[in-house]
Amino acid sequence: MLELSGVEVVYHSVVLVLKGISLNVPQGSIVALLGPNGAGKTTTLRALTGLLDIHEGRITKGQILWQGQNIASQKAESIVASGIAQVMEGRRIFPELSVEENLFAGASGRPKKDALSDMEKFYARFAILGQRRKQMAGYLSGGEQQMLAIARALMAKPKLLLLDEPSLGLAPKIVAQVGELIQEVNKEGVSILLVEQNASLALDLASYAYVMESGKIVLDGSSQELKDDKDVQEFYLGVGTKQSSYRDVKLYRRRKRWLS
Numbered sequence: 111m112l113e114l115s116g117v118e119v120v121y122h123s124v125v126l127v128l129k130g131i132s133l134n135v136p137q138g139s140i141v142a143l144l145g146p147n148g149a150g151k152t153t154t155l156r157a158l159t160g161l162l163d164i165h166e167g168r169i170t171k172g173q174i175l176w177q178g179q180n181i182a183s184q185k186a187e188s189i190v191a192s193g194i195a196q197v198m199e200g201r202r203i204f205p206e207l208s209v210e211e212n213l214f215a216g217a218s219g220r221p222k223k224d225a226l227s228d229m230e231k232f233y234a235r236f237a238i239l240g241q242r243r244k245q246m247a248g249y250l251s252g253g254e255q256q257m258l259a260i261a262r263a264l265m266a267k268p269k270l271l272l273l274d275e276p277s278l279g280l281a282p283k284i285v286a287q288v289g290e291l292i293q294e295v296n297k298e299g300v301s302i303l304l305v306e307q308n309a310s311l312a313l314d315l316a317s318y319a320y321v322m323e324s325g326k327i328v329l330d331g332s333s334q335e336l337k338d339d340k341d342v343q344e345f346y347l348g349v350g351t352k353q354s355s356y357r358d359v360k361l362y363r364r365r366k367r368w369l370s
């Protein structure tokens with residue numbers, strides 16, 4: 111359904127940040143993209159949604175096939191119209207607009223009647239959003255804002271939803287609720303590419319995962335394979351010694367072997 115192959119991204123014409131990313135999101139699946147700060151996860155999503163140019167970035171190599179078409183040089187609006195929606199890092203809702211206005215903003219281009227009936231569905235699912243539909247969204251809690259951000263993206267009726275660290279800064283109980291919502295959305299037929307630093311959440315939700323470091327995919331496999339992987343356990347799932355990077359883990363293991 112979505113297929114990136116050999117994608118390279120350069121910022122400001124000089125900084126090579128993605129060094130040949132290849133990954134797939136099959137129809138109907140949840141795929142996770144893991145990796146530490148600065149690995150290039152958000153950049154990968156920007157490449158997918160046509161949002162690189164506003165950050166002075168450019169795809170210099172590779173292609174992005176979405177439903178058989180190369181969208182690597184398409185504009186953000188036409189990518190959204192083709193069925194890809196994104197929830198950006200840091201819950202970018204409009205704090206000064208009401209909950210209802212935020213939801214409407216996500217539905218641009220759709221008939222008002224359909225948008226209204228979808229809104230009622232969200233209010234039924236999240237009573238709190240319904241109760242506060244006329245209130246400023248900035249007054250919602252962090253978790254409620256994340257739910258609103260996801261609901262707003264869904265108002266565009268996407269086929270593929272890109273989520274950039276939806277669990278960031280949320281309490282464990284709220285993280286679990288966001289996880290449930292992601293699962294529900296997927297059951298309704300929306301494919302999901304989930305960027306996360308919370309590896310245990312991501313591996314519980316996704317069927318397949320990629321681990322990215324310094325602009326490259328360093329590891330990929332089914333979620334179960336990654337959960338069983340000693341390096342992933344050590345670094346990403348916090349089992350045993352914590353190392354500063356996946357490569358350090360490799361080095362550390364090699365050194366340990368060499369010393370013994």
Ligand SMILES: Nc1ncnc2c1ncn2[C@@H]1O[C@H](COP(=O)(O)OP(=O)(O)OP(=O)(O)O)[C@@H](O)[C@H]1O
Nearest residue numbers: 121125127146147148149150151152153154165166
């Ligand atoms: N507009 C930009 N201009 C120059 N460099 C940038 C720009 N945006 C991001 N970068 C750099 O690209 C690299 C990858 O950044 P990116 O935001 O994609 O990482 P990330 O994996 O999403 O990290 P995080 O987990 O912190 O969100 C970083 O080194 C970052 O400093």
Ligand SMILES: [Mg+2]
Nearest residue numbers: 151152153199
């Ligand atoms: Mg990021």
